[in-house]
Amino acid sequence: MAATILVLNGPNLNLLGEREPEIYGRETLRDIEAALQARAAELGVAIAVRQSNHEGELVDWIQEARGTASGIILNAGAYTHTSLAIADALRLCSLPVIEVHLSNVFRREPFRHRSFISPIARGVICGLGARGYLFALEALAPRPSRE
Numbered sequence: 001m002a003a004t005i006l007v008l009n010g011p012n013l014n015l016l017g018e019r020e021p022e023i024y025g026r027e028t029l030r031d032i033e034a035a036l037q038a039r040a041a042e043l044g045v046a047i048a049v050r051q052s053n054h055e056g057e058l059v060d061w062i063q064e065a066r067g068t069a070s071g072i073i074l075n076a077g078a079y080t081h082t083s084l085a086i087a088d089a090l091r092l093c094s095l096p097v098i099e100v101h102l103s104n105v106f107r108r109e110p111f112r113h114r115s116f117i118s119p120i121a122r123g124v125i126c127g128l129g130a131r132g133y134l135f136a137l138e139a140l141a142p143r144p145s146r147e
């Protein structure tokens with residue numbers, strides 16, 4: 001089986017569904033994971049979905065991905081706007097990264113307009129809710145070979 005696509009979620013995303021649903025929607029992280037697993041099975045790719053409220057743990061997982069993953073889908077939550085450590089880890093692991101945000105960060109407060117991750121990311125998806133994760137998976141899944 002091909003290498004795993006790692007789906008990483010940062011702080012407070014464990015509370016999706018109850019956290020400001022008018023901004024982030026009513027789907028829980030479990031719902032998002034289930035939808036991703038279903039689509040991954042259709043695409044024939046393996047995924048691993050993780051969430052942490054701790055910056056260092058996210059850095060550890062990104063470092064570990066060097067040997068085990070073919071790409072990273074990352075919603076770093078508020079660390080998007082603050083974390084040089086996560087950006088450095090992404091840079092050193094040199095895997096393709098798709099940055100995802102449920103909300104359209106550019107319609108929100110100015111401090112959400114800056115991302116340390118976007119300059120490293122292959123692509124950025126924001127404002128499309130939970131479907132953004134599925135679009136990111138499509139983008140990282142290998143294209144079926146035409147025989």
Ligand code: DQA
Binds near residue numbers: 103104
């Ligand atoms: C978020 C946007 C961030 O600004 C915020 O801190 C989050 C969630 C999003 O998915 O829209 O925690 O990454």
